[in-house]
Amino acid sequence: MNGNGSVTQIVPLAALLSKKPEELETMDNDELVAAYQSLRDQEDGARGSYPNIGRLYGTTLEREKDRREIRAQAESSDAEMHAWYDRARNEPCTWWLKNHLVAKHALETCIACGVCTSQCPAAHYFAEYNPRTIVDAALSQDEERLVELLKSDVLWYCGQCGSCIPMCPRENNLMGLVSSLRFLAQLKGYHLSSVRGRQQYAMRHLCGGNLWNRGFSLYFRNVTAEGHPDFGPRYARYQSEAEGQMIRLGASPDRPGNFGGRKLSPQTLAEFRSCLVSGGTLVLWNQLENHASEDAKKSGVSIEEYHNRVHREG
Ligand code: SF4
Ligand code: SF4
Structure with a gap:
């Protein structure tokens, strides 16, 4: 059910991921959050994992969903x-x-x-x-x-x-x-006023997005071989086998179980999120969003273009 009390249809992942930022903007908040959530919780029965957790990571869809969700929760948090x-x-x-x-x-x-x-x-x-x-x-x-x-x-x-x-x-x-x-x-x-300062907007969506959606600031898919040529040629092979290696070591990538990278239960994730709400993190994220949005407007670019620009800057 979405916030309007109606049943939410599961929108195919590919259809949602292919939407342009301006198309996502036309979706209402509840519809967008519910569509993300239902996709995130789709299980691959054969493997016992939740592959969409990885597919949604770092996407325009996840960032837009987070902007809406954080704004709503930040505005309704403690007045004092x-x-x-x-x-x-x-x-x-x-x-x-x-x-x-x-x-x-x-x-x-x-x-x-x-x-x-x-x-x-x-x-x-x-x-x-x-x-x-x-x-x-x-x-x-x-x-x-x-x-x-x-x-x-x-x-x-x-x-x-x-x-x-x-x-x-x-x-x-x-x-x-x-x-x-x-x-x-x-x-x-x-x-x-500074390059590293502006980049906090990209960090907020990278590490903050991981925290909000996965319960870990660093997610095992963060460190790509393309992004880290300094790790040498063997890292690409390690990364391509990362999930298998993690499972051999007793971890649970994108599935319920142990160690970092596991899928948190909805209850644990909700409890963790409540710590972020009461600790003021959402106030900070929302403020970062407001500053980024004003800065993007000044340069005449969309918020997604702004995100990509500060991410690459410097
Ligand atoms: S936390 Fe580490 S990097 Fe930062 S000031 Fe202390 S020693 Fe230096
Ligand atoms: S007193 Fe502490 S903070 Fe000050 S210079 Fe020494 S180590 Fe650094």
């Missing part, structure tokens, strides 16, 4: 949380540092010892990146400096590996601070 993020969007960055718990707890007094930088793989790789300068900018409470940081590519160079946390003598959580500042940049739209 919405009000808090609305306020945060309009307050100076210094307000965020005092009021966002992750940032606040991450900012104990830095003594500029440099240990975090010496342990940071991103600082070794990117000459411009230095975690100590991030905490220094935050501690400065200098609004202009903070805005400059939030608009820069540098903010996105941290790999969120966590190596800096156990090493800090003042127990600062640099990784948490970077993550909190990234949230703020996207809330305010400052991320649109």
Whole structure:
């Protein structure tokens, strides 16, 4: 049944995937979400797997379905949380540092010892990146400096590996601070000023789409041989046999069972999604969608063209 109380016909997968973005736009929200869901849950009885989970991954259809679903759920989520993020969007960055718990707890007094930088793989790789300068900018409470940081590519160079946390003598959580500042940049739209910042829109649909639809941010089909020539010629063979290898190791690709890549039960997925809703993730995704949509309009391209452009940019 769809949201209007009528029975939803299963639209053939090929017919839906071949629809152009403007054709998908003409489908109503309930129809689109229900069609996606029924396709996702079609089982291949002989193999005991759900092959459409993989076929729907990274498609225009999945992104359009997610936009509609996230918008509806974000708008109906907790009013108090919405009000808090609305306020945060309009307050100076210094307000965020005092009021966002992750940032606040991450900012104990830095003594500029440099240990975090010496342990940071991103600082070794990117000459411009230095975690100590991030905490220094935050501690400065200098609004202009903070805005400059939030608009820069540098903010996105941290790999969120966590190596800096156990090493800090003042127990600062640099990784948490970077993550909190990234949230703020996207809330305010400052991320649109940098290439890596704009690419968060593609990441939101890649990793965020996986999280929302599969329960894992990294899905085993993410890492393609074409996208990673650096993995060498043997990787293509490994990838073509990935499902079989996973099954031999006890995993359950696109089927109920164990380990990453398994098909989550509808109940587990619903519980997981409720954590994303109550934790504010949907507010962030919806805000990213609004910023992307405005930016796309300014350049005179559709949202799908915009997605593909930022994905390839840089
Ligand atoms: S979490 Fe970020 S800042 Fe910390 S060590 Fe890793 S890359 Fe560097
Ligand atoms: S390790 Fe901690 S105290 Fe030392 S520079 Fe880094 S954040 Fe500051």
